[in-house]
Amino acid sequence: MTNWKVILNIAKTHLLTKMKSTATATLGVTFGIGAYITLVSFMTGLNGMLDDLILNQTPHIHIYNEIEPSKKQPIKYATEFEDALNVVHSIKPKKGQKKIHNALPILNYLKQDKNVKGATPQIRAQIFYLSGSIELGGNLVGVDIMEEVRLSNIQDNIVEGSPEALKNNQNGILLGAGLAKKMSLNVGDRVQVSTVAGAIFPLKIVGIYQSGIAEIDNIQSFTNIKTVQRILGEAENYVTDINVKLLDIAQAVTMAKNMEQQFQIKATDINEANAQFETGSNIRNLITYAVSITLLIVAGFGIYNILNMLIYEKMKDIAILKATGFSGRDVQLIFMSQAMIIGTIGGIIGLVVGFGLSVLIDNAPFNTEALPTITTYPVNFKVGYYIIGITFALLSTFIAGYLPSNKARRIDPVRIIRGT
Amino acid sequence: MRPVLATEHIDKHFHKPKDFHVLKDITFSVGQGEFASIMGKSGSGKSTLLYILSTMDTDYTGKLFINNELVTGKSQQELSSIRNRNIGFVFQFHYLLSEFSVLENVMLPAKKLAEKSHAEIEHDAMEKLRMLHIDNLAKQRASRISGGEKQRVAIARALINSPTILMGDEPTGNLDSHNSENVFNIFKRLKEEEGLSLLVVTHDEDFAKRTDRIILMEDGRIIP
Numbered sequence: 187m188t189n190w191k192v193i194l195n196i197a198k199t200h201l202l203t204k205m206k207s208t209a210t211a212t213l214g215v216t217f218g219i220g221a222y223i224t225l226v227s228f229m230t231g232l233n234g235m236l237d238d239l240i241l242n243q244t245p246h247i248h249i250y251n252e253i254e255p256s257k258k259q260p261i262k263y264a265t266e267f268e269d270a271l272n273v274v275h276s277i278k279p280k281k282g283q284k285k286i287h288n289a290l291p292i293l294n295y296l297k298q299d300k301n302v303k304g305a306t307p308q309i310r311a312q313i314f315y316l317s318g319s320i321e322l323g324g325n326l327v328g329v330d331i332m333e334e335v336r337l338s339n340i341q342d343n344i345v346e347g348s349p350e351a352l353k354n355n356q357n358g359i360l361l362g363a364g365l366a367k368k369m370s371l372n373v374g375d376r377v378q379v380s381t382v383a384g385a386i387f388p389l390k391i392v393g394i395y396q397s398g399i400a401e402i403d404n405i406q407s408f409t410n411i412k413t414v415q416r417i418l419g420e421a422e423n424y425v426t427d428i429n430v431k432l433l434d435i436a437q438a439v440t441m442a443k444n445m446e447q448q449f450q451i452k453a454t455d456i457n458e459a460n461a462q463f464e465t466g467s468n469i470r471n472l473i474t475y476a477v478s479i480t481l482l483i484v485a486g487f488g489i490y491n492i493l494n495m496l497i498y499e500k501m502k503d504i505a506i507l508k509a510t511g512f513s514g515r516d517v518q519l520i521f522m523s524q525a526m527i528i529g530t531i532g533g534i535i536g537l538v539v540g541f542g543l544s545v546l547i548d549n550a551p552f553n554t555e556a557l558p559t560i561t562t563y564p565v566n567f568k569v570g571y572y573i574i575g576i577t578f579a580l581l582s583t584f585i586a587g588y589l590p591s592n593k594a595r596r597i598d599p600v601r602i603i604r605g606t
Numbered sequence: 607m608r609p610v611l612a613t614e615h616i617d618k619h620f621h622k623p624k625d626f627h628v629l630k631d632i633t634f635s636v637g638q639g640e641f642a643s644i645m646g647k648s649g650s651g652k653s654t655l656l657y658i659l660s661t662m663d664t665d666y667t668g669k670l671f672i673n674n675e676l677v678t679g680k681s682q683q684e685l686s687s688i689r690n691r692n693i694g695f696v697f698q699f700h701y702l703l704s705e706f707s708v709l710e711n712v713m714l715p716a717k718k719l720a721e722k723s724h725a726e727i728e729h730d731a732m733e734k735l736r737m738l739h740i741d742n743l744a745k746q747r748a749s750r751i752s753g754g755e756k757q758r759v760a761i762a763r764a765l766i767n768s769p770t771i772l773m774g775d776e777p778t779g780n781l782d783s784h785n786s787e788n789v790f791n792i793f794k795r796l797k798e799e800e801g802l803s804l805l806v807v808t809h810d811e812d813f814a815k816r817t818d819r820i821i822l823m824e825d826g827r828i829i830p
Contacts, residue, residue: 192717203705506701509662510715510763511690513683600657603697603775 193516196507197523204496208528211492215532215583216539218485219575222478223540226571228547229474231564233467238339239398244456245338245429246438249286249445252452256280289425292449301433301441304337306330308427309414315407316378316386317369324365324405326379328414337431340395340408346373347393356413359389363396364404379417387417479578485532486582489525493590497521504594505602518595525587526580533579537572609635609674610770610803611659616668618654628654629666630826636771639801641793643814646823652807655823656775659805660693661685673770690719694764698776702756702763704749708735711748712762719767727766734762738792754785761792765802772796774806778813790816 201208255277261267286292289307296305309328314321331349334340341349344360352358361377371377373391380386389409396403415424432438438455445453457464497504504517548565612635620626628651636642646652657663658670661677664685670678672692677685689695702711712731716722722730735741738758743751748759757777764772772793778786790813796802797818806817814820822829 189718189720192714192720195717199705502701503703506703507714508686509660509689509695509697509701511686511718511767513686515683516686516718598662600663603662603701604653604657 189516193519194523196520197527200496200500200520201524201527207492207496211489211528212532212535214485214488215529215579216536218478218481218582219533219536219579220539220543221481222578223537223571223575224543224547225478226474227540227544227565227567228563229470230568230571231548231566233470234566235560235564237467246432246435246456247430247442247445247453249292249428249430249449249451249453250426251282251284251286253279253282284426285420285424286426286428286451288449289428290423293425293428296428296430301437303431303433304333305428305430306333306337307411307425308429309411309418309424310426311414311418312382313417314380314382315365315369316380317371321380322365322368322405324362324407326359326414326417327406327408328411329408330411331408337429343395343397344393345396347391349393351392352408352410355390355392356410357388357390358392358409358413360393360395360408361391362403362406363394364400365407366391366394368404381417383419385417385419389413482578482582486586489528489583489586490590493521493525493587494593496524497590497594500594501597501602504597505599508597508599509603514595514597517597518591521591521594522584522587525583525591529580529583529587532583533576536579537575540575541567541572608638610638610672611636611805612671612674613659614669614671616655616658616666616670618651618658618663618666628826629658632668632828634821634828636803636805638803639797641797641804641818642806642821643817643819644805644807644821644823645809645811645814650823651826652823653775656773656805656807660695660773661689690715691767692770694761694767694769694772696757696760696764696772696774696777698779702748702759704747706748707744708740708746708748708751708759709744711759712766715763716766731762731766734765735759738762754781754788757781757785757789758792761789765796769802771803771805774804774808776808777806778808778810786810786813 259272259274259277261272261274293305293307296302307330311326311328313324313326315324316322331340331352335349345363347360352360359377359379361371366372369377371391373393375391376388377391378386378388395406395408397406411425412422415422418424430441432441435456439457442453442455442458445451507517507520508514544565544567547563548567550563552560552563554560613632616629616632617627618629620628632655644652644656654663658666661670661672662685664678664682668678669676672688677688680688702708703714706714709728709731712734713727716727716730717724732741732744735744738761740755740758740762743755743759748756751759757780761772761777774793778789781789793804793806794816797804804817806813808814
C-alpha cells in the first residue's frame, strides 16, 4: 500500500527547497538530451544527404556487359581431359561487344515487371572534349532524359538549362560543371567532341550538370541516346547499360541474381555497389551514439551526486519519517520520485532545446559548390530519436536515483536518532 | 489492567567494537492508561530498551508484544505500519521536518496511515495543536519556532494517529524547567483525560517521581 500523494508531496518539498541543486541536476539532463537530439538529428541529416548524393546516382540494379575472361576455357569442353589438371597460361578476356545483346527486348521485359519502377537504357561512350588544341578525356552518357528525370534526381543536378532543352535538341549536351569551367564554356556555346575512332562532332550546350562529386563533374556529360548512337555510328539497338529502379529496394539482390542467369549478363545490385558507403554511415552513427551516451552518463553522474548529497543532508528527516511509520520502501520512493521528476522535466526541456537547436541548424545557410541543390544544413526530424532521448533520460535518472535511494532505504533510524 | 506493551526475556548484544551484553533478560509490561518512566544511569541500557520497544531496533532475542500481538520477527514493512498506527514517539531532540510547516509535520503520519480524508486529518491536527496551545503556529515553518514549541509539535505529531502508547526518549532533556513542567502536564493530562499509556525514559528524578511507576535499570537489568 503506497500513498503516492504523501510521497510526491514530500519529494516536491525537498526539490523546491533545494532549488539550486534541483536546477543543476535538471540542467544536466537537459544538456545531455538536448545535445543528443541536436547531434543525432544533424548527423543523420548529413548521413541522409550524403546517402542520397551517392545512392540516387546509382541505379538499384545496373545491367551491363562485363569484360572478363570466359569462366569455362575451351579445354574444359574436351571430354578426354576431364579428369586432368589443366593449366592455361596468359588467359585473355573473351572477345565480345560492349553493347547488351537484345537490349530492347530486355528493356520491354523489365518494364512489365511489377516490382520495377522504371528501366532506362544508357550508352556510355569514351570521348574527348576538344578545346582548341587541348583534348580532355571523358565520358559521354546517352540517356532517355525524361525517364531519368522521372526515376532519379538528375533534375536537381542540372544547375543551368533544363532537361526539356536536351530532349528538344538532337545535338544538345548537358556539360559537366567541371568541364565547363575548365573550358570556359557556358549554356548556348558549342563544344566539339571526338570519338576514340577520331570522328569529330559539334554539340550545343543546353545545360550544365553538377553532381557535387568533382570526379564525375570533371569528365561526364549527358546527351540523348540517339546522339551518342549517331556519334559512335551505331544502330538504334546499341545500348551499353540498363539502369533499373525498383519499387522495393530490398528485392535488388535477388532480382539482380535472377537477371544474371536469365540474360547471361552482368547485373550488380545497389548493395554490392555501395557496400563501403554503408560502412561509413554506420561508423558515423556509432560515433553519434557514443558521444550522446557519454553526455547522458555525465548527466546521470550529476544526478547521482546531488541525490547522494541530499540524502546525507536529510539523514534526520529520513530517520524521523521511519520512526513515524514510513517504511524503507516509502523513503526510497520519495528519493526515486525526486530523481524521476528531475529526469522527466530535464528530459522534456532537453527535447524542446534539441528541437529548437535542430530548427536553428535546419535554417542556417549552407552553401557549397559541391552541393548545388542544398541551401541549408540538412537535419533529420525523426520522432524516433525524441522517443529514444526521453527514454534514455528516464532510464539514466532511474539508475542514478536508484543507488542513493537504496541507501536511504537501508538507513537505520536508531543510529541517526541516538547520534552514534 | 490490560497490558498494551509486554516483553519476555529480551536480550541484546552490541557487537562492535567488542561484544557487550547491553540488555539482560528484560521482562516487564506496561498497562493500559499507565504512565511509566524508565530511569537509570548512562549506559544502563534504558534508551536501547526503548528503541527495541519502539520496533525500530530488531536486533535482539526474546519476545515483544504490542496489544498482545507478537511483533518480534515481523517484516520491516509490517513494523513500519505498526509504528505508524500504534506508537507515538517523542525524542530528546525534537526532530521536525524543517522544510514543512508545523501543521504539515503533525499531519504527515496520518497521511501515511491514509484512513481519513485530508480535511479530517487537518481538522484533527488543528485539534491537537489547540490542545497543546500552539494552534497559532500552525502555518509557521517548523524551523522558525522555539525549542519548547517544537517539542509540543512533536507531541502533537506523536498523537495524531491516536496511538496505543506514547514513548519518549528524554522528552524534557533539552528543555528548561518551565517547558519541562509544561510537557509533564501535557503527558499527565493525556493519561487522565484520554487514557493514554506512556513510557518515558528520563534522567530527571522529579519528573520520574510524579509518574505512576518507575522502572529502574542498572547494567542492563531491571531492578525490581
